[in-house]
Amino acid sequence: MTPARAGAGRGTSARSLADDLRARDDEELARLLRRRPDLARPAPADVTALAARATTRTSIQRALDGLDLAHLQALEAVVVAAPAQGADVAALLGTSRRRAEELVAHLREVALCWRAPEGMRPARPVADVVGDPAGLGPVLPGVPEGPQLRGLLADLEPRQRQLLDALAWGPPVGALGLPADGASAPGPVAEAGRALVEAGLLARVDESHVQLPRQVALALRGGRLHRHSASEAPEVEHTALDPDVVDAAAGGRAADLVVLVTEVVDLWGARPPRALRTGGVSVRDLGRLASHLEIGTDETAWLLETAHAAGLLALDDGQRRSTEDPAWVPTTRADDWLADDPGRRWAALARAWWTMSSAPSLVGPGDGGRVNALSTQTSYPLARLRRHDALAALATLPAGAAPTEEGLAALLRWRHPLRAARSGEDHGVGLAVVLREAEWAGVLARGALSGPGAAVVARDDSPQDAEDPVARAAALMEPLVPPAVDHVLLQADLTAIAPGRLDGPVRTLMHLVSDVESRGGATVHRFSEISVRRALDVGWTADRLLAELGAASRTGVPQPLDYLVRDVARRHGQARVGACAAYLRSDDAALLDRVEHDRALGMLQWRRVAPTVLVTPVPAPTVLDLLREEQYGPVVEGGDGGLELATASLRRTTARSPAPVHVSGVDDDVARQVVALMRRGEGARTSGLDEAGTQTDPMVISSVLREAAVSGDAVWIGYADEVGGVSTHLVRPVAVEAGRVRAAVGDGDVTRTFLLHRVTRVRTAD
Structure with missing residues (x-):
């Protein structure tokens, strides 16, 4: 017979939890360390040290936090019936003996109770941590028992029975205002209370309070601990959806997420917003970005926090370029991300959201003042815990199940009752927020957990396979993301319709020569003089621009767009700005006459120095901006008389991902090493070494x-x-x-x- 079997038998001679642990084999001890990793760090010297650590209040409270309601009720039953047999626990829980023994076996496995010769006993501090089990009072002496108790309860008057029923399910202490001995004219309730005290069914606590003994409470409850048995998980009301439909919807949301983050990288790479002195992004910049992306500010804040957690955005303090202010800019990692496949791009964002400790829902005005996006004030580790609890509960439902929020909340209360009881107010990070963010991330779709989303939230205890969740999720999502389109449909109203997600050269072209007018399943791009001039400013000619648009369009270039491009190109570059402070040169003397006498440009204080040259004391960048506002279409001339073409300058900084949050676990190898160390310590103790234990x-x-x-x-x-x-x-x-x-x-x-x-x-x- 192995040590494990000997310890598990009914004839065990264990007198304490330490003896119970000594009787376990190596695999059982390793399983305990995996279930309660706080016991393994630092490694206990022997089994006595392990038992001591397992019975500290902090460790027990942490272990209780991981129990569901069924195991908590079973632990209460062990506390009440100790030393408890399987039949005792089953009767108290109102469930089958097989289920009761399964629950108690798990409690023993995690060292919350141990097997004595008489039955199961809770570990020493468990009763103190649990408190009054199931709202029961203490066991009091002098209380009638057995047939005598049942007879007294059967002969109670209605008022006395009502009084006991009010205390039966807890709390066991009530205020009755019982008069002292010799007091006159007690009320009917007090008179009933006095009679119950005299019969031994109630006990005085003080002059005003009475307490219901545990023996009486159990008799009133019919031998049950709780009104309703929670030995099994509650049925969750849900809508059954086709998993393929859920995955397809998740693929569409993943494509939207990739497009939005790509827009942020492009926009902030060219025009990064200044960082606030206190950190974060200003309300104005957040609103401007939300308007550009055509989404709400709450989703924009979530998008920024997720991109930051993925290492795609970082704070550039401007120290390398003293002329630039600190700003939020894309990182060098963002360039690699842009070149990756859509599935991996989504998986990186979804996993970053899953692991980040920030709570984007806190952004906005609050009791302590305004919280800015990307500031340290959004850090809220409890948000990560609630995110994990909610989606882990969703993962237990059948594929395609879309539960109601109330049903999912009930399941969470069953899975983590102590944690739910302590949470109180959600502080803006409640279940509704978690589900909303999961929809934004593409982890949920139509209220159900998607296949790729389940891979993202999958628990992986192996450090060497930390990247596997991302790779698995990317592989599942890749075929679901709608493929990018490589063409647009040019319209005669100076718009272009992209019938899907643009990527590659066509996306670069459309971002250069047009502005997004509306987003959705089909994105509408608008052409204007300003957008066309952007292409001309970087050295494109009208013919090249029209040829590129014609190659990208399935409908050809309409005549209004051809006229717009050629008209802007004809006026583009006729006037040239240089430094004088600035000068304006043009071979068209009539154009210079018009510019010189234009009242809108009077602030430039023109002076004619030649038939084709005007000079001004105003700096060249200001002159250039004013002339462009008046639609003169100037270009910049260099010191050698040649044109200076505009360059697409994208600011980047080194990727600095936020400090990741790691939940320290114990894998099989570590658990076996710790067990081997304890065995050596036990051997030294029993052999007389180490000062004989x-x-x-x-x-x-x-x-x-x-x-x-x-x-x-x-x-x-x-x-x-x-x-x-x-x-x-x-x-x-x-x-x-x-x-x-x-x-x-x-x-x-x-x-x-x-x-x-x-x-x-x-x-x-x-």
């Missing part, structure tokens, strides 16, 4: 003393006195509380109180 860790000292107080065993302790000397005592602990150890010293019955922090070592007496 002496423990010096304060946490272990406290745990050993508490276990000895329960079992009645004697231990040797080292105790430091006021002057630093350490004396050795053989003691039998009676109680460990409030930082003090009350113990019988030696073989006598004389008790002494020791300060726990002065106990330097402890060793079990042979």
Whole structure:
């Protein structure tokens, strides 16, 4: 029989959690460390240290946070019925014995309870952390039991029964205002309460309050802990959708997300917004970007935070170029991202949203003042936890299931009851926000989790395969993203319709010579004198521009567009601006006459120095802007008399992704190494090495003393006195509380109180 089987048998001689852990085999201990990774760091020296660490309040609270409602109720049943058998737990939960034993087995696996010879017992501090189980009061002495209790309950008057029923399901303490002995004329409720106290069915707490004993409460509940059994997950109301339809909708949303982030990279690369002194993006720049993208400011803030988390945007402090102000600009990583396949581009953004700790929904005015996008004030790690909880719950539903928000909220309360009870207000990061952001990210579609989205949110505990979720999600999404189109439809009203997502040379061409007028399934681009002049400013000719548009269009170049391009090109470059402060030169003397006498340009203070030359004291960039506003179409002339072509200058900075949030886990290899280390420590302790099992860790000292107080065993302790000397005592602990150890010293019955922090070592007496 293996050690694991011996420990699991009904005849086990375990007297504590430490004994239970010692009886487990290596695989069971490794599974415990994987389920409760906080026990493995730092590695415990032996099983005694492991048991001590597993019974700290902090570790137990962390373990309880990971339990669903079924396991929490089972743990309450173990606390109530300890030492509990499977039939006891099943009766208290109102479920089958098989299901009860499954729940209790998991609780034992994570060291929240252990198997004693009499049955299952909770780990020592569990009852304190759980509090009043299921709203029950304590077990009180002098309470009738068995047939006597059932007879008393059957003979109660209606008012007395109502009083007990009001306390039956908790809280067990009620205020009745019972009169003191000898008081006259008590009210009917007080009279009923006094009768119940006299019958032993209620207990006085003070002059005004009474308490319902646990024995009576269980009898009133019919032996059940809760009104409704939560041994199984609740049924979630949902709409069943075709998974293929869900994935297709997710593919369309992924394409939109890629287009929007590409627009941000292009726009901020050419005209980056200034960074606020306190960090983040100003309200004006956020609104301008939202208007350009034709989406709401809340979605724009989410888009920026996600792109920043993906390393596509970063703050450039301008130190390399002292003439530039700090600004938010695309990173060099953005160029690689733009060249990648659409599926991988989406997967990088979706995974960044899944792992980031910022909460874009906080952007805007709040109680503490305005929160700006991309500022440190958007950091809210709880948002990441709520995101993971909600989508992990969605992943448990069948493929294509679109639950109602109320149904999903109920499932979350069942899966994480303690966490849900502590969350209180959602602080702007509630379930509705999580679902909305998941739709924006393409992880959800039509309210259901998509196939690629499930790959994004998949849990992966292997550090060496950290990139696998992105690769899997990209492979699933790639065939779902609508392919980019390589053509447009030119219209006679000076517009062009792109019947899909533009990419490659056609997208570059349309962004150069047109402006987006409206977005959607088909994007409408508008041609104007200003947009056409952008192409002419970078050295394009009218013939080249029309030829490129004709090659990109399925409808040919309409005559109005041909006229517009050639008319702008004819006037483009007739006037040239140079530095004088500035001069204006043109072979057309009549044009210079018109410019010189144009009242709108009077501020330039023209002076004619030659029939074809005007000079002005105003700087050349200002002259150039004013002449373009008046539709003269000037170009810049260099010092050698040649044209200076405009260049598409894109600002970039080094990629600096936000510090990632890592949840430290324990994989199989680490768990086995820690178990091997504990086995060596156990071997040294049992073989007489290491001072015959002496423990010096304060946490272990406290745990050993508490276990000895329960079992009645004697231990040797080292105790430091006021002057630093350490004396050795053989003691039998009676109680460990409030930082003090009350113990019988030696073989006598004389008790002494020791300060726990002065106990330097402890060793079990042979």
